[in-house]
Amino acid sequence: MADAFFAYEWAAKKFEIDATTISLEDLANTTHELYRIFPQFYAGYMPKGRFSVSDRKHISALETAIWHTERTVLAPVLYNSLNKVGDYAMRGPRKEAERRLHETAQSQQGFFTTKQAIRAGFAEKTHSYHVNAGNWIREHRGIYRLADFPTAERPDLMLWYLWSKNRQEIPEGIYSHDTALSLHELSDLMPSKLHMTVPKEFRRTTEIPKILTLHRVHLDTSEVQEMHGVRVTRPLRTIVDLLRPGHVDRRQLKQAVDEAIRRGLIGIREIDRMPNDNVQTSLRELAGQRA
DSSP states (O other): OHHHHHHHHHHHHHTTOOOSSOOHHHHHHHHHHHHHHOTHHHHTOOOTTTSOHHHHHHHHHHHHHHHHHHTSTTHHHHHHHHHHHHHHHTTSHHHHHHHHHHHHHHTTTTEEEHHHHHHHTOOGGGHHHHHHTTSEEEEETTEEEETTSOOOSOHHHHHHHHHTBOTTSOBOOEEOHHHHHHHTTOOSOOOSSEEEEEOTTOOOSSOOOTTEEEEEOOOOGGGEEEETTEEEEOHHHHHHHHHTTOOSOHHHHHHHHHHHHHTTSSOHHHHHTSOSSHHHHHHHHHHHTOO
């Protein structure tokens, strides 16, 4: 706690607060004054002209001290005090940052990426604070979810969809194969892994999550649709993908084709327009076996 007291003592002097003793009240008052005079601090940025380099280093130390005291012996009282002060200070930049972040997360089932949080106005160094404060939930490296956002029926779909983003922040993954068949409700089976089709040049510097099975092939836009806020291969493409490797039981595929035709998801003419190859032949046989 020595570093925490030192940082608070510096802030007390800087903002002309009586700091003859570093008590709980002093800590709360110092934090309150910091919010009042410098609300941008908790919005995640520091104007260079406002404080000297030395002051800015102390402010960083103060940020650490606040985080530490919130979660140790002072937590029950100081945390409530900080929350009240936060409501006061959020009329400024942080309020606007939260509005932008919520707007982004709303279209992604409560999820957002590190880059999206930064664009909304939250500096990267503040992200751990929001996780520890319970505002955000860290779902995966570089991917968070708003803690107070209602949990979607299939949150895993959005999580790994965002994981597939490229450097331009465009998701490259498209749910396919067994996963797409399940999403179209053309199978009673629940695959243990999520199957995702990505471009051939798709690369990741870290290990591919074990929950994912990646298929590398380029898909035409006509073969893809949106479901649950993510991209999924259309029913015909899904069944074609499953026919090629031959790892799905033929009876299950017949059931899927029957159901897709019955619901109008696949038309006989669509099958007729396909290239005349073994896949088309297999599809015709499955469609012709309909009861």
